[in-house]
Amino acid sequence: MYNSRWLALAHYWVAFAVFLPAAALGAWQMLMRSPLPAPLDDPNLYYASVTLHGTAMAYVVTTFFAMGFGYAVTATSLGRPIRGVTAAWIGFAICLTGTLMAVVAILSGQASVLYTFYPPLFGSGWYYGGATLLIGGSMIWVVLMVVNMAAWKRDNPGRPVPLAMFATTATALLWAWAASGVELEMIGIVLPQVFGFTTQIDAGLARMLFSVTLHAIVYFWLMPAYIAFYTLVPQAAGGRLYSDTMGRLTFIMFLLFSIPVGIHHLFADPEIGVGFKYLQSFLTFLVALPTLLTVFSICASLEIAGRHRGGRGLLGWIAALPWDEPMILAVGLSLVMLGFGGGGGLINMAYSMNSMVHNTAWIPAHFHLMFGGAVVIMYFAIAYEMWPRITGKALRSKRLARWQLWLWFWGMFITTIPWHITGLMGQPRRVAIFDFSDPLLAPMVPLAVMSVIGGFVLLASAILLIVVLVRSQVGDAVLQAPMRYALAVNPPVRVPASLNGFALWNTILLMFMILQYGYPIGQFFVLKSKVPVYEVTRQATAAGVR
Amino acid sequence: MMQRDPPALELDNPWPRIGWISFAVIMITSSLLGFVVLSRYQANSEPLDIWGAICRGLGISADTGAAASPRPPVRTPTDLAWTQATLDRIRAGNAERGGFVAMNCSACHEGSAANPSHLIPTLDGMEAEAVFKQLADYRSGKRSWGVMNAIAKALSVEDAADVAAHFASRAGKLQANSGERIPQGGRGFRQTDVGARLVFAGDPQRGIAPCSSCHGPGGYKIGAPVLAGQYPAYIERQLAAFAQGIRHNDIYEQMRAIARQLTPDEMKAVAEFYGAQQRQLASRD
Numbered sequence: 001m002y003n004s005r006w007l008a009l010a011h012y013w014v015a016f017a018v019f020l021p022a023a024a025l026g027a028w029q030m031l032m033r034s035p036l037p038a039p040l041d042d043p044n045l046y047y048a049s050v051t052l053h054g055t056a057m058a059y060v061v062t063t064f065f066a067m068g069f070g071y072a073v074t075a076t077s078l079g080r081p082i083r084g085v086t087a088a089w090i091g092f093a094i095c096l097t098g099t100l101m102a103v104v105a106i107l108s109g110q111a112s113v114l115y116t117f118y119p120p121l122f123g124s125g126w127y128y129g130g131a132t133l134l135i136g137g138s139m140i141w142v143v144l145m146v147v148n149m150a151a152w153k154r155d156n157p158g159r160p161v162p163l164a165m166f167a168t169t170a171t172a173l174l175w176a177w178a179a180s181g182v183e184l185e186m187i188g189i190v191l192p193q194v195f196g197f198t199t200q201i202d203a204g205l206a207r208m209l210f211s212v213t214l215h216a217i218v219y220f221w222l223m224p225a226y227i228a229f230y231t232l233v234p235q236a237a238g239g240r241l242y243s244d245t246m247g248r249l250t251f252i253m254f255l256l257f258s259i260p261v262g263i264h265h266l267f268a269d270p271e272i273g274v275g276f277k278y279l280q281s282f283l284t285f286l287v288a289l290p291t292l293l294t295v296f297s298i299c300a301s302l303e304i305a306g307r308h309r310g311g312r313g314l315l316g317w318i319a320a321l322p323w324d325e326p327m328i329l330a331v332g333l334s335l336v337m338l339g340f341g342g343g344g345g346l347i348n349m350a351y352s353m354n355s356m357v358h359n360t361a362w363i364p365a366h367f368h369l370m371f372g373g374a375v376v377i378m379y380f381a382i383a384y385e386m387w388p389r390i391t392g393k394a395l396r397s398k399r400l401a402r403w404q405l406w407l408w409f410w411g412m413f414i415t416t417i418p419w420h421i422t423g424l425m426g427q428p429r430r431v432a433i434f435d436f437s438d439p440l441l442a443p444m445v446p447l448a449v450m451s452v453i454g455g456f457v458l459l460a461s462a463i464l465l466i467v468v469l470v471r472s473q474v475g476d477a478v479l480q481a482p483m484r485y486a487l488a489v490n491p492p493v494r495v496p497a498s499l500n501g502f503a504l505w506n507t508i509l510l511m512f513m514i515l516q517y518g519y520p521i522g523q524f525f526v527l528k529s530k531v532p533v534y535e536v537t538r539q540a541t542a543a544g545v546r
Numbered sequence: 547m548m549q550r551d552p553p554a555l556e557l558d559n560p561w562p563r564i565g566w567i568s569f570a571v572i573m574i575t576s577s578l579l580g581f582v583v584l585s586r587y588q589a590n591s592e593p594l595d596i597w598g599a600i601c602r603g604l605g606i607s608a609d610t611g612a613a614a615s616p617r618p619p620v621r622t623p624t625d626l627a628w629t630q631a632t633l634d635r636i637r638a639g640n641a642e643r644g645g646f647v648a649m650n651c652s653a654c655h656e657g658s659a660a661n662p663s664h665l666i667p668t669l670d671g672m673e674a675e676a677v678f679k680q681l682a683d684y685r686s687g688k689r690s691w692g693v694m695n696a697i698a699k700a701l702s703v704e705d706a707a708d709v710a711a712h713f714a715s716r717a718g719k720l721q722a723n724s725g726e727r728i729p730q731g732g733r734g735f736r737q738t739d740v741g742a743r744l745v746f747a748g749d750p751q752r753g754i755a756p757c758s759s760c761h762g763p764g765g766y767k768i769g770a771p772v773l774a775g776q777y778p779a780y781i782e783r784q785l786a787a788f789a790q791g792i793r794h795n796d797i798y799e800q801m802r803a804i805a806r807q808l809t810p811d812e813m814k815a816v817a818e819f820y821g822a823q824q825r826q827l828a829s830r831d
Contacts, residue, residue: 275602278576282579496560498559498562
C-alpha cells in the first residue's frame with residue numbers, strides 16, 4: 001500500500017463513522033413516515049433528519065470513500081508511492097472541516113433545506129459553506145489523481161495505464177466536470193446571498209446548475225463499485241477479466257454520458273424547453289450502454305472463473321463460484337439489485353413515463369435500491385477486501401461479513417419494493433406526515449410498515465459492518481497480503497493512445513457540455529426570473545399530530 | 547507509438563474518428579427528434595411548423611417571461627400636477643376676459659338666489675390655483691358634481707385660467723390667505739371650542755393635521771382652497787364626501803384620512819368655525 005495506507009484508512013473511517021448514524025436516521029425517518037408511533041414525533045426534526053441523512057450519505061460517505069479508494073488504487077495499481085501526500089492530507093482536512101460545518105448547521109435546525117438545497121428556500125450560511133468546502137477539498141483529490149496518472153505515463157512511455165488507475169482517473173475527471181455545476185451555484189448564487197451581496201435569487205438557474213451535478217454525482221458514487229467489478233471481482237473469483245478494452249470503453253462512456261443528462265431531473269421545470277428535455281433524456285438512455293457492457297463483461301469474467309474452478313454445463317459455472325468470498329457474494333447481490341434498480345431507472349429517465357413517478361416516493365425508493373443497494377454493497381465488499389491489506393490483520397470474520405451483506409440485501413429489498421409501490425399509488429416524497437386514516441391512503445399502511453421493517457434490518461446490517469471493521473482493526477497483525485488486480489484474458493501490451501488517456505474524451509465532453517447546457521443555462525440571463533429567498537422556519541405543530 | 551495522445555481533432559486516427567462521428571450522430575439524431583419531431587406535435591392542436599417547433603423545443607413560447615398578473619389601470623386622484631407650466635398658465639389668466647366667461651358662473655356662485663341652502667361655494671377671493679384645479683378635475687371627471695362637469699368641459703384650459711384669475715381678483719366673502727403666521731392665543735390643544743381646536747391644533751392622536759396648516763388662516767398650500775368665510779353647509783358637505791370616498795381629487799388624498807376620523811359633530815363644528823371667520827376677522831379689523 002506504500003504511503004497510501006493511513007490516507008486510505010482515515011478516509012474510509014470518516015466515511016463509515018458517518019455512515020452508521022446516518023443509517024440510524026434513515027430507519028427513524030421510515031418510522032416517522034409510517035403509521036406506527038415514532039419517538040421524537042416532530043416534522044421539523046424529520047426535515048432536519050432528511051437533510052442530515054442525505055448530506056451524510058450522498059456527499060460525505062461517498063466523497064470520503066471515493067477519495068480513500070482512489071488513493072489506495074493509485075498506490076497499489078501503479079506499484080509506487082503516491083505523489084502529493086501532503087496535499088492529500090490538506091484536502092482531507094478541508095473536507096472534514098466542511099463536513100463538520102454542515103453537520104453543525106443542520107443539527108442547529110437552521111439548514112433543513114434537504115440535501116439538494118432547493119432555493120429560494122434558504123438555510124444557514126454555514127451549511128452552504130460546509131458543502132462548498134467539502135466539494136472544494138475533493139478537487140485536491142481530483143488533481144492528485146490526474147497528476148499521478150500523468151507522472152506514471154511520463155515515467156513509463158508506451159505502457160498502458162493499469163485499468164484500475166485509468167478508471168480512477170476517469171472517476172476524478174467525472175467528478176471535476178460534475179461538481180462544476182454545484183460549485184457555480186454556490187459561488188455564483190448561494191454564497192453571494194449568504195454574504196448579503198444579493199437580495200434575490202434565480203431559483204431556476206440554481207436548479208439548472210445543480211442538475212449539472214445531480215446526475216453525474218450518482219455516477220461518481222457508482223464508479224468505485226464499477227472499478228471493483230472490473231478489477232477486484234475477477235481476481236476474487238480466481239479468474240481473469242474478460243476484456244481490458246471493454247473496461248476502458250465503459251469508463252470513457254461513463255465520463256461522456258453521465259454529465260450532459262442532468263435535465264432529466266428537471267422534467268417538470270417550466271423554464272426548460274421540451275427539446276432539451278428530450279435531448280438529455282435521449283443521452284440518459286445511452287448511459288445504460290456502459291452498464292450493459294459491464295454486466296456482460298462481469299458475467300463473462302465470472303463464467304471464466306467458474307469454468308476454471310470446474311463448473312460445467314450451461315449454468316454450472318455459477319454454482320462453482322466461491323460464494324463464501326464477500327466480494328463474490330456482494331457482486332451477485334449487487335447485480336440483482338442493479339437489475340431491479342436499473343429497470344426503475346429506465347422509467348425515471350423516459351421523458352413521458354417520468355411524469356407518472358415524478359416527485360413521488362418511487363424516486364427515493366429507486367435511488368436507495370440503486371445507490372444504497374447495488375453500489376453501497378460494493379463499498380462494503382471493497383472495505384472487506386482492503387481492510388486486511390491496509391491493517392495487515394485478518395478479516396474477522398468472513399461469516400459475519402456475509403451475514404452483513406445478506407442483511408443489507410434483504411433489508412434494501414424489503415424497504416424499497418413497498419416504497420416503489422406507494423410511490424406508484426401517489427405517495428409524495430419529502431413529506432413527514434400522512435393521514436393514513438384517509439381511505440385513499442389506507443391501502444399504503446401495510447407497505448409503509450414493511451418499509452419500516454426493512455429500514456431496521458438495514459440499520460442492523462450497518463451496525464454489523466462497523467462491528468466487523470472494528471474487530472478486524474483490533475486483531476493481531478498476521479498478514480502481508482499485497483493488493484492484486486485482475487489480469488485480463490489478454491493483458492494489454494499496447495493500447496491506442498485514445499484509450500490510454502483522456503484528452504480526446506475531455507474535448508468531446510466539452511462539446512457536449514456546450515451544446516447541452518449552453519442554451520438552457522444562458523437563457524436565465526435573459527429570463528430575469530429572480531425571486532426573493534425565504535428562510536427555513538420551524539413549523540408549529542401540536543405533539544402527536546399524525 | 548503511443549507516448550502521447552494524438553490531437554483530439556485529428557480525424558485520421560481511428561479513435562478520434564469513432565469518437566467524433568459518434569458524437570455527431572448522437573447530437574444530430576437527438577436534436578432532430580427533440581426539436582423537430584417531438585416539439586412539433588401537440589396534444590390538442592394542429593402540429594406546429596418547423597420554426598415554431600424549434601422555438602417550442604428551446605422553451606420560447608408566446609408567454610415566455612416572468613409571471614405577470616393583470617394590472618388594473620393606474621388610478622390617480624387628479625390629472626393636474628403643480629408644474630411650472632401649470633403655474634405659468636394660471637398666471638397668464640386674463641381677469642377681464644375671465645369676467646366675461648364667468649357670467650355663466652354668477653347665477654349660482656354669486657348671491658343666494660339660486661343657492662338658498664348654500665351647498666354651492668362662494669368663489670369671490672378664491673385663489674386662482676384652486677379654481678383652476680377644480681375646473682381641471684371637473685373636466686377630466688376626477689370630481690363630479692351636478693352640472694359642473696358639463697360646464698367645465700365647455701371651457702377651454704385658457705378659459706379656465708381666465709375665470710380663475712377673475713375670481714381671484716374679486717374682493718368678497720373669502721379672506722385672502724397670505725400664508726403669514728401670526729401668533730395668537732386660543733389656538734392650542736386646550737381650546738374648548740371644538741371647531742377652533744381642530745382648525746388650529748388638529749388632533750395628533752387621530753392623525754388629524756390642523757386644517758389651518760393648508761387652508762388658512764395662517765397656513766397655505768398650493769391648490770388647497772381658502773376656507774375662511776366659506777359657506778358652512780358647503781364645507782360640511784365636502785367633508786362628508788371625502789369621508790365617504792365620493793370625492794377624492796386632492797392630489798395626495800390626505801383629506802380621505804382626515805375626514806374619516808371626524809365625527810359628524812366635528813365636521814359641523816369645523817364648518818361653522820370657518821363660516822364664522824369672516825365676521826370675526828372683519829370685526830377685528
